[in-house]
Amino acid sequence: MQFKSKDFSEAERVLKIRKLKVGLTGRPDAAPVLNEIDLDIRAGETHCLVGESGSGKSVTSLAVMGLLPKDALEVQGGLIDLEGFDITAATHAQMRELRAQRIAMIFQEPMTALNPVLRVGEQIEEVLAMHTDLSGSEAKARVLDIMDQVHLPDVERIYRAFPHQLSGGQRQRIMIAMALVLDPDLLIADEPTTALDVTTQLQILKLIAEMQERHGTAVLFITHDMGVVAEIADTVSVMQKGRIVERAPIRQLLTDPKEAYTRKLLTAVPSLGPRMRRDGDGAKPVLEVAGLDMTYGGTGIFRKSKAVHAVQDAHFSIAPGRTLGIVGESGSGKSTVARCIMRLIDPTGGEITVSGKEISTLGRRALQPHRKSLQIVFQDPYRSLNPRWTVARSLCEGPINFGVSKAEAMKTAAELMELVELPRDALDRYPHQFSGGQRQRIAIARAVAMKPDLLVADEAVSALDVSVQAQVLDLLADVQKRFGVALLFITHDLRVAAQICDEVLVMQKGKVVEAGPADEVLLHPGHDYTRSLIEAAPGREWDFANFRALTGAPLTQGATP
Known part of the structure; x- marks a missing residue:
């Protein structure tokens, strides 16, 4: 290194x-x-x-x-x-x-x-207007120059764009341009x-170093x-x-x-070396996805809009007690797959079978009985938990809606608090009284309260620091072991995918470009895109747990104790 x-x-x-x-x-x-x-x-x-x-x-x-x-x-x-x-x-x-x-x-x-x-161009110009005497034309030229320095494409177009019209990486480049336009010390x-x-x-890291x-x-x-x-x-x-x-x-x-x-x-930093392969027991899949397609646009009242194929012809399945990870860049279609499976959006094609029932075309009322089998943990628990509800109400709402008595739901909620290593008296508190990691534990408890067959985790640990991330990953593994739930794990972090996934599916621009056992995909990638993701992982040449550089040695399974 x-x-x-x-x-x-x-x-x-x-x-x-x-x-x-x-x-x-x-x-x-x-x-x-x-x-x-x-x-x-x-x-x-x-x-x-x-x-x-x-x-x-x-x-x-x-x-x-x-x-x-x-x-x-x-x-x-x-x-x-x-x-x-x-x-x-x-x-x-x-x-x-x-x-x-x-x-x-x-x-x-x-x-x-x-x-x-x-x-965004006007926002960078505001900095120059506040701190310099440049004319309007000089200020715009300076803005276009700094935007070019941070390697934004088509700077004239982006200069006129609003923040929501840019990708996350492009917005961060705008922030860097705004910060450096006056050459601060x-x-x-x-x-x-x-x-x-x-x-x-x-x-972004290369750009900051270059600037x-x-x-x-x-x-x-x-x-x-x-x-x-x-x-x-x-x-x-x-x-x-x-x-x-x-x-x-x-x-x-x-x-x-x-x-x-x-x-x-x-030592809490997860290794890129995948965990030891677990043999499946041949059980019938909980989730089967065949030919899944999701297309946005393509129609309009006055003019036809350009069709965007967010997901194209995706095929995969997950057995009980197994974890399938979907990895890829932002915009690759990962979260769209998750939202289609949860029926938060209606797919435009393909089949989604959960516990033997095809749900891709079911209407809202027909879908309701099957919601219990599908639960999701989102990236930001503070936004997914109702800030006006106590933890007890958040955990009990779902079971009560499906016919469980309030007393039984409260008993289960108390047991789940122990499972996620939070005190029972925390049931009377509100989300803002907990840390980010604790809120994510509560979100997991809420999902498990429904006793689902399939748990979807959409970037569930990406915003957590490494030690809390390790605790939440251990919790998900424990939940899976206890209840045999199938887990669909959406992530852009290959280190996390290596630690928790049995199989990995790699997506690029809406298409599945590679799929297979985690050790095969991560140790011997067959697609150039998969190799580029692995090569981009920061600190990939470092064995953090053992305080040493890998010195070119190949990663091995179970590298992190």
Whole structure:
């Protein structure tokens, strides 16, 4: 593996943080959110800040940007120095001038960071209008130039596009262009690749590195993905409960971690080596899909719109107790397959047979009795759980709708809370009172409460940090072992697919390009597209669990203990 090996000791220090303390607003006696944080970043250096959710990574970045929510958090001590300027003592007007010119930030979700009613070109121009004296034509030329630098296609068209008309990767490139249009000295990237598939993620990481090399920018990169850290970091700081517990150059951290918490983070990273093959028992499939097709458009009242083939002629089946993974880039058709199977959308062709019953053409009323056999766990549990309902009501609603008494449903709900390792008294709480990982456990419990034959997990762990992700994967495996449920697992993360799937189906542009046992597909891919997905996986040459590089050795089954 090729580590970065530059020496930044002689480079100009861009950011200096000393004994930074952030606490609850107006409550100096409360436990601090950030405690005694020390950090240095030099020109041209990429410093990665890693840790689990809630460790203080994003709070650190918001403090540097002067964006802490005033009614919730405040700096209670310490120094944040940006090339001689004390950010902790800056006025609102000074921080407005500082942002974009000397310090800029890329957020995790560009769709929420971009204004949905303004064209993206106009949004980049706003930065120039606020901080420069460029004329309208000069500003547009500068915008088109920076858009070209971030490798956006057909920049004139994209300049006029609205955010919803762009892909996730294109929106993130717009955010990078907006952040770098004024050549800031420090770029903060807060989980900028978390929601992206591996190929788009690789493109964004290369782009940030290229722009950094071109502009000499210092980068503070916040992530929970150790694979990304292995690819891009010069130095790494590990955060736990508001403190930096370990700091080291990337090679030293990955080969000789000192702290138990750092070792825990590294060993939680799933391996690309698939798990040992499990023999099937020859049972009749729970789910059989034949010739599935989903086409959008192609008709219109006044003019015929272009048809988009989201899924074309898909064939597969899943037996009880088995896991089939569908992998591919964003837009490959993975989630469309899941939504067709769940009958959240009506497929335009093919057959979907669940527990012996063909359901692809059933109407809403005829489909209702079969809903019990199909359950889904979505990517974001906070959006799929009703925020006004207690956990108990969310878990009991489905069984009660299918004739189970309230007393029996509550008894099952309490048992399921123990299954997902949450206390029984949590039944009386609301979703906002739980962490992301806990909410996902509740979503799984809600699905299992229906005693389904088929469980669909649509990117169910993609937004979780590695240690919580490992816990949720273990929980899904436990649920499958206890109840014999068939699992359809949708993911863009090949590491996750390797750990949980018996079979893997690879999709590209709506078509299945490769399918087979997980060990065959991942260890000996037969299609160029599958190989490109594997080669794009960050940190693929690193054995995180054993703190060593793979040095070109082939991956083996069960590489992660």
